[in-house]
Amino acid sequence: RKHTIAVIPGDGIGKEVMPEGMRVLERAAALFGFEIEQKWHDFACCDYYARHGRMMPENWKEEIGRPDAIFFGAVGWPDTVPDHVSLWGSLLQFRREYDQYVNLRPVRLMPGVPCPLAGREPGDIDFWVVRENTEGEYSSVGGIMFPNTEREVVIQETVMTRIGVDRVLRYAFDLAQKRERKHLTSATKSNGIAITMPYWDQRVEAIGAEYPDVTHDKYHIDILTAQFVLNPDRFDVVVGSNLFGDILSDLGPACTGTIGVAPSGNINPEGTHPSLFEPVHGSAPDIAGQGIANPVGQIWSAAMMLEHLGEAEAAAAIMRAVEQVLATPSARTRDLKGAAGTEDCGKAIAEALG
Amino acid sequence: RKHTIAVIPGDGIGKEVMPEGMRVLERAAALFGFEIEQKWHDFACCDYYARHGRMMPENWKEEIGRPDAIFFGAVGWPDTVPDHVSLWGSLLQFRREYDQYVNLRPVRLMPGVPCPLAGREPGDIDFWVVRENTEGEYSSVGGIMFPNTEREVVIQETVMTRIGVDRVLRYAFDLAQKRERKHLTSATKSNGIAITMPYWDQRVEAIGAEYPDVTHDKYHIDILTAQFVLNPDRFDVVVGSNLFGDILSDLGPACTGTIGVAPSGNINPEGTHPSLFEPVHGSAPDIAGQGIANPVGQIWSAAMMLEHLGEAEAAAAIMRAVEQVLATPSARTRDLKGAAGTEDCGKAIAEALG
Ligand SMILES: CC(C)[C@H](C(=O)O)[C@@H](O)C(=O)O
Ligand SMILES: CC(C)[C@H](C(=O)O)[C@@H](O)C(=O)O
Numbered sequence: 001r002k003h004t005i006a007v008i009p010g011d012g013i014g015k016e017v018m019p020e021g022m023r024v025l026e027r028a029a030a031l032f033g034f035e036i037e038q039k040w041h042d043f044a045c046c047d048y049y050a051r052h053g054r055m056m057p058e059n060w061k062e063e064i065g066r067p068d069a070i071f072f073g074a075v076g077w078p079d080t081v082p083d084h085v086s087l088w089g090s091l092l093q094f095r096r097e098y099d100q101y102v103n104l105r106p107v108r109l110m111p112g113v114p115c116p117l118a119g120r121e122p123g124d125i126d127f128w129v130v131r132e133n134t135e136g137e138y139s140s141v142g143g144i145m146f147p148n149t150e151r152e153v154v155i156q157e158t159v160m161t162r163i164g165v166d167r168v169l170r171y172a173f174d175l176a177q178k179r180e181r182k183h184l185t186s187a188t189k190s191n192g193i194a195i196t197m198p199y200w201d202q203r204v205e206a207i208g209a210e211y212p213d214v215t216h217d218k219y220h221i222d223i224l225t226a227q228f229v230l231n232p233d234r235f236d237v238v239v240g241s242n243l244f245g246d247i248l249s250d251l252g253p254a255c256t257g258t259i260g261v262a263p264s265g266n267i268n269p270e271g272t273h274p275s276l277f278e279p280v281h282g283s284a285p286d287i288a289g290q291g292i293a294n295p296v297g298q299i300w301s302a303a304m305m306l307e308h309l310g311e312a313e314a315a316a317a318i319m320r321a322v323e324q325v326l327a328t329p330s331a332r333t334r335d336l337k338g339a340a341g342t343e344d345c346g347k348a349i350a351e352a353l354g
Numbered sequence: 355r356k357h358t359i360a361v362i363p364g365d366g367i368g369k370e371v372m373p374e375g376m377r378v379l380e381r382a383a384a385l386f387g388f389e390i391e392q393k394w395h396d397f398a399c400c401d402y403y404a405r406h407g408r409m410m411p412e413n414w415k416e417e418i419g420r421p422d423a424i425f426f427g428a429v430g431w432p433d434t435v436p437d438h439v440s441l442w443g444s445l446l447q448f449r450r451e452y453d454q455y456v457n458l459r460p461v462r463l464m465p466g467v468p469c470p471l472a473g474r475e476p477g478d479i480d481f482w483v484v485r486e487n488t489e490g491e492y493s494s495v496g497g498i499m500f501p502n503t504e505r506e507v508v509i510q511e512t513v514m515t516r517i518g519v520d521r522v523l524r525y526a527f528d529l530a531q532k533r534e535r536k537h538l539t540s541a542t543k544s545n546g547i548a549i550t551m552p553y554w555d556q557r558v559e560a561i562g563a564e565y566p567d568v569t570h571d572k573y574h575i576d577i578l579t580a581q582f583v584l585n586p587d588r589f590d591v592v593v594g595s596n597l598f599g600d601i602l603s604d605l606g607p608a609c610t611g612t613i614g615v616a617p618s619g620n621i622n623p624e625g626t627h628p629s630l631f632e633p634v635h636g637s638a639p640d641i642a643g644q645g646i647a648n649p650v651g652q653i654w655s656a657a658m659m660l661e662h663l664g665e666a667e668a669a670a671a672i673m674r675a676v677e678q679v680l681a682t683p684s685a686r687t688r689d690l691k692g693a694a695g696t697e698d699c700g701k702a703i704a705e706a707l708g
Contacts, residue, residue: 083545084552092546116583118472142511142549152516156549157496162506191437192446192600195496195510198438222600225579226608229470246546246576247601254580 001034003309006067006274008090010044012283013293013342014073020295020346021071024318025302027350032314039067045077045086055081055089061097064274069305070094072278073298077285091278095133098273100266101164102171103131103245104304105280107232107252107262112326112336115257117229127235129252130172131245133266135164136196138242160196160241162203169207171269172239176214179236184208184216187224187240187248200241224248228255253280260294260335261326263301265308277305294333295346296322321352355388357663360421360628362444365398366637367647367696368427374649374700375425378672379656381704386668393421399431399440409435409443415451418628423659424448426632427652431639445632449487452627454620455518456525457485457599458658459634461586461606461616466680466690469611471583481589483606484526485599487620489518490550492596514550514595516557523561525623526593530568533590538562538570541578541594541602554595578602582609607634614648614689615680617655619662631659648687649700650676675706 005025009018022038029036041063042048043056055075057063064070075090076083094100109115109125142156176184186204190197201218208216219227221244227234228251240248253262262280279297287293300322307315325331331348332338340348359379363372376392383390395417396402397410409429411417418424429444430437448454463469463479496510530538540558544551555572562570573581575598581588582605594602607616616634633651641647654676661669679685685702686692694702 084548087545088548116472117470138546138548140548144549144553150516154514154550154553156512156547158510158512160508162504189597189600191441192492193510193597194438194442194492194494195498196508199498199508221597222604225601225605226613229583229605229608230613243543243547243575246543247579250576251579251583251605254583259580259584 002037003034003069004037004039004067006064006070007038007040008043008070009040009073010075010283011046011077012074012285012288013281014044014075014283016288016291016293016342017279017295017298018071018073020342020349021298021302023346024299024321024350024353025306027353028302028306028311028314028318031317031354032311034311034314039065043090044075045081049081049086055086056093067274068309070274070276071302071305072276074279074281074283076283079285092138094276095266098268098276099134100268100273100275101132101134101168102265102267102269103133103249104265104267105129105131105249105252105262107235107256108258109256110258110261110326111323112329112332113257113261114336115255117232117255120232125232125256127252128175128237129245129249130168130175130237130239131249132164132168132240132242133245134242135159135161136242158196160199165200165203166207169203169239170210172237173207173211173214176237177211181236182214183236184214185224185235185238186216186218187221187238187244188218189221189244191220221247225251228252232256250280261296261300263297263304265301265304267308275308277301277308291341291343292334293342294335295342296326296349299346299349317353318349321349324352325349356391357388357423358391358393358421360418360424361392361394362397362424362426363394364427364429364637365400365431366428366639366642367635368398368429368637370642370645370647370696371633371649371652372425372427374696374703375652375656377700378653378675378704378707379425379660381707382656382660382665382668382672385708386665386671388665388668393419397444398429399435403435403440409440410447421628422663424628424630425656425659426630428633428635428637430637433639446492448630449620452622452630453488454622454627454629455486455488455522456619456621456623457487457603458619458621459483459485459603459606459616461589461610462612463610464612464615464680465677466683466686467611467615468690471586471609474586479586479610481606482529482591483599483603484522484529484591484593485603486518486522486594486596487599488596489513489515490596512550514553519554519557520561523557523593526591527561527565527568530591531565535590536568537590538568539578539589539592540570540572541575541592541598542572543575543598545574575601579605582606586610604634615650615654617651617658619655619658621662629662631655631662645695645697646688647696648689649696650680650703653700653703671707672703675703678706679703
């Protein structure tokens with residue numbers, strides 16, 4: 001089996017954690033008998049942008065070709081390129097142009113990662129956040145009337161489509177159906193946001209009817225964020241619109257202390273386009289260049305990518321190796337009160353793989 | 355000094371906690387030498403709505419008259435009236451028609467209230483959330499095209515106005531200026547929501563320039579919710595749009611364990627219209643009628659109302675009495691692991707007042 005991977009390390013610590021992600025990926029390939037064909041791209045603020053004034057060439061799709069997946073580090077260098085330029089010019093562009101309509105993130109309490117919530121142990125919290133990743137609140141439709149006057153009015157549209165809502169709900173219900181508890185929680189705000197959110201609720205009911213073996217409930221987003229803190233053990237699969245999913249998939253990892261190690265998948269489930277896997281953390285200019293960044297988010301993303309590519313065994317093995325290394329104080333990086341550098345930690349995980 | 359108060363206990367536990375709020379208010383009046391003139395209204399699902407099929411009479415403004423403030427319990431009884439009907443028919447209507455454009459909520463770690471975050475002590479967390487309360491994401495402008503077909507498109511507008519944004523920002527900067535740390539944090543999402551949110555950021559800069567002695571920063575809403583869990587001691591005044599403020603002002607009290615005891619003010623700062631004070635909790639049908647509801651949210655709301663009415667001394671005395679009773683296990687209600695009923699707890703606070 002051969003998998004072709006487009007590798008985009010990006011900026012800052014993205015460049016430091018990517019080699020560790022690739023190290024573990026290659027090790028897994030050797031152990032589990034598949035091949036990785038890789039092509040690296042310098043689409044980043046401090047590389048391509050610095051030379052050409054844009055994040056990617058105009059023919060970026062040709063450049064990238066038809067890989068089986070994209071392995072992404074982190075993009076962004078606010079001192080030289082404003083965030084909305086670097087993000088709409090790369091990450092958000094991939095999500096839309098490759099129709100990666102599912103953003104998937106685990107919320108899991110891991111050994112060795114201090115939890116900010118009182119009295120919670122590894123095993124207590126283990127759920128997925130499924131986020132709609134292409135439409136909804138993230139639109140660029142709207143504008144300003146009477147600009148620069150006291151009468152200034154600014155309007156922005158939230159746009160939901162039946163196609164867009166139903167497909168991400170089906171993905172979430174499918175995922176819940178495969179899990180033990182078979183429970184889906186929908187994030188809404190239909191008591192305040194009176195048009196799109198009641199529509200979202202209505203589609204949850206319609207799609208839910210196709211899954212009689214999956215139970216579902218809904219919470220308004222305000223009280224749902226409160227429940228993430230108060231009762232995180234209550235959740236199994238949580239599905240939300242682009243904005244609500246964005247919030248919940250940062251808050252969830254924060255509640256388990258894993259913002260620095262969590263992975264994410266930007267998935268095109270049909271496989272018409274490549275899916276993209278990236279750590280949740282950003283390029284972290286404040287610690288870049290010191291070799292101290294935690295590579296676990298990149299490595300956990302490699303596991304999600306392998307799972308997506310059908311290499312479930314290799315993915316599970318990587319996760320076992322990650323948990324083993326996280327449980328070993330000396331192998332952890334500084335953010336987890338260890339002393340290991342980025343490379344030490346990556347090597348430890350590769351070795352733990354077998 | 356005389357203050358006229360419109361009293362709307364509402365539904366469920368609203369009816370049980372309101373008498374305790376009034377008990378403490380009257381006690382404070384006797385002790386601090388002012389008069390309370392009260393007029394009660396039965397605008398609730400299980401009262402007025404049950405008889406007339408609407409939450410309030412058409413001439414509700416005349417009925418209410420020109421009170422100095424509205425003291426509100428909790429409205430909602432989903433078994434008989436859908437939430438969006440009861441809320442848009444009362445609470446949300448007051449906010450708009452009385453131009454209560456500031457929603458103000460304290461986030462404070464209190465003695466006797468178990469905190470879900472590890473290692474935090476009373477005194478560690480003490481900040482305000484200021485929420486825009488009339489416009490933004492809570493609009494009813496928009497609609498559905500191609501309904502009930504595969505092509506269904508649902509659009510909802512977020513509307514921000516210069517007037518609406520600037521006045522709530524000024525309120526928040528004013529509040530920060532009066533505090534020791536003089537720091538304001540703005541909730542944004544300008545990296546993803548590309549029209550209204552960059553506008554919000556721009557107005558924060560413009561208004562911030564009028565307050566050279568107040569420092570300010572901004573966080574995207576996703577990472578800001580994470581920061582509420584990870585570094586809640588970092589905040590002083592946090593300002594957000596209607597939706598972001600709604601989320602943060604539930605999440606903040608959840609992080610301090612105070613969702614059941616937190617108060618809120620819906621404020622018309624100019625005093626052109628009455629302001630409304632209510633506990634953060636709802637009508638809680640699950641525990642209604644048992645006399646076990648915690649009255650502290652209603653009583654703390656009374657303190658906020660008195661502060662607003664210029665009775666700062668009485669307000670401070672109520673807060674001291676609340677803290678004293680919360681620190682006394684036997685005087686606490688069941689939700690805080692005590693055995694006191696609603697009335698016992700209210701009486702204890704009234705007595706502690708002096
Ligand atoms: C009940 C609901 C409409 C309301 C809101 O979202 O404003 C509530 O959550 C609040 O914060 O007062
Ligand atoms: C950087 C930003 C535009 C992005 C988003 O909001 O989608 C990020 O927060 C994420 O969750 O991947």
